[in-house]
Amino acid sequence: MAVAPASALQQLLAAERERFLAEHPRSAQLAAQAREHLLMGVPMPWMVRWAGGVPLFLDQAQGSRVVDADGREYVDVALGDTGAMTGHSPAPVTAAIAARRGITTMMPTEDAIAVAGELARRFGVPAWQFTLSATDANRFALRMCRQIQRRPKVLMFQWCYHGSVDESVAALDDQGVVRPKPGNVGPPVDVALTTRLAEFNDLDAVRRELAHEDVACVLAEPALTNVGMVLPEDGFLGGLEEACRETGTLLIYDETHTISAGPGGCVAAWGLAPDLVTLGKALGAGVPTGAYGVSAAVRDRILADDEGDYFDWGGVGGTLAGNALSLAAARATLEHVLTPQAFAHMETACTRYREGVEAAFARHGLPWSIVQLGARAEFHFTPEPPRTGGAAHAAIDPLLDDVLHVALLNRGVLLTPFHNMALFGPSTTTDDVDAVLAALDEALGLVAAG
Ligand SMILES: Cc1ncc(COP(=O)(O)O)c(C=O)c1O
Incomplete structure (x- = not known):
């Protein structure tokens, strides 16, 4: 087995986006409102790149969890792209x-x-x-x-x-x-x-x-x-x-x-x-x-x-x-x-995730790899981890990224946008890791060629 063809991924993306928009009326409404006085409709241009089609508006975040403006809760392994590696609002x-x-x-x-x-x-x-x-x-x-x-x-x-x-x-x-x-x-x-x-x-x-x-x-x-x-x-x-x-x-x-x-x-x-x-x-x-x-x-x-x-x-x-x-x-x-004890916990959580992702790739026949550095791990759409920036850049697949990210959002997981990076903080629990793995397993099942 391998990855589904691009045409199937496009259909999948459309279906997952439709679900996302249906389930996020408040974010969609705020996105429309934001276009009036925010240049590009967001406080920083990169915020338009959320895979769901409209930016996900935040209500609140605490520990390893984020709640969006529609009241939906996510396990957050983006953790503000490291700004909230401490967990939210410790x-x-x-x-x-x-x-x-x-x-x-x-x-x-x-x-x-x-x-x-x-x-x-x-x-x-x-x-x-x-x-x-x-x-x-x-x-x-x-x-x-x-x-x-x-x-x-x-x-x-x-x-x-x-x-x-x-x-x-x-x-x-x-x-x-x-x-x-x-x-x-x-x-x-x-x-x-x-x-x-x-x-x-x-x-x-x-x-x-x-x-x-x-x-x-x-x-x-x-x-x-x-x-x-x-x-x-x-x-x-x-x-x-x-x-x-x-x-x-x-x-x-x-x-x-x-x-x-x-x-x-x-x-x-x-x-x-x-x-x-x-x-x-x-x-x-x-x-x-x-x-x-x-x-x-x-x-x-x-x-x-x-x-x-x-x-x-x-x-x-x-x-x-x-x-x-x-x-x-x-x-x-x-x-x-960010104490030594916290780092030990964070690395253990990340190792559980990395091993779970490796098992999921094998289960779905996806020839992909994952790299871990302490509390963070990132997967690549290549059988071996890239050894240069050039090779890593060449391996980026925006369509696959979008499908996986929106599919994960629809299943209650926030993976770092524009990356396939997951980061684990002091407040991330084993249940959080397992919830991420379960959602990822479903998402991988969608993108693997049947
Ligand atoms: C390695 C590295 N250095 C510096 C920065 C810049 O951080 P900031 O945007 O918070 O200034 C980033 C941002 O992602 C980064 O990844």
Whole structure:
């Protein structure tokens, strides 16, 4: 058996969408209303991409569950694409938010010291700064690297995603030339001036690009997580670190998603040695917070740099960055929610899911694979997990994605939109995992050729 033909999938999609629309009159009504004053009918354009045909409007979310505007409840394994990896509205964080007097004041708080200390302990780099998003953490980390390195470029990996960072909206074309990613909205400069790209797991390509010695830093996830999930092959990250050292290039690990590997992300789980670490999203349980940390050597170089204006006009900053509310949320998250015990539970839940998905693929004769990184797992429509971003990108099938996602919504499961990623939080129960597996089993039965 294999996957049903495209014509059958189209019919299936139409039928599942019809059911979705019939069962979501309130979301449909709100979607119509929203078109009046929301550009594109949503607060952010990507929200139009929900597979049901209209965006699913939220009523409330708590723990591992979400309730939509029509009063329908879902087991949520999207968890806000990691922003709610803590589970929705965890009690220690909502209590810290309620207790906070003063939201933003231009003054540091004791919470900032506690959060920086805990991040230093977890990720092994000693000096931290805060932003409102992972995107900004990456942007400021890149600026600081270029500033102290006096080099213009950054190396990233093909089909990586690090937020809306200008340098990263780039992709290699068929000839291996750096181009704007298709649809790059108003690029400020030609990305070829700012960016070099290599395929993940291709050390030769990394060495070739770094040999130009014009790269200030590599910005990488320890595992690619935004184009399916591509794990590093044995020796790749060690080779990357070595190539950086040999060419005087700094190495930034973006742990925004890969923190799923454990309390200190892949850096701690795999004993990695970056010069900088960036993260965001789950750090404040979804309260806007990002952070970047630097090694002692990088800290000393920044402190010795008397040309960069880090305080005023220099391009690094943000009025609300490091605000009291975000840091109270981050402190509560680190001290009481994303604890080592929580990670152990999350990984166990994810392993149960991964094994269940493997069994379901076998049962339905679907030649697909699934990859796990701690608390997150993602399946691919390929027999073996892709080993590069290029291969993962080529394996994306928007029609299959849409059918599976809307079929799962109709069966009470929220899988991460535009991905086949499932993430498990501290409040996800065994029953939740089994409910997801049961819904997925039905959905797979629909798309498998009979
Ligand atoms: C690895 C990684 N870094 C950074 C970001 C940007 O996060 P945000 O959009 O919260 O700034 C993302 C978003 O998905 C991400 O996946």
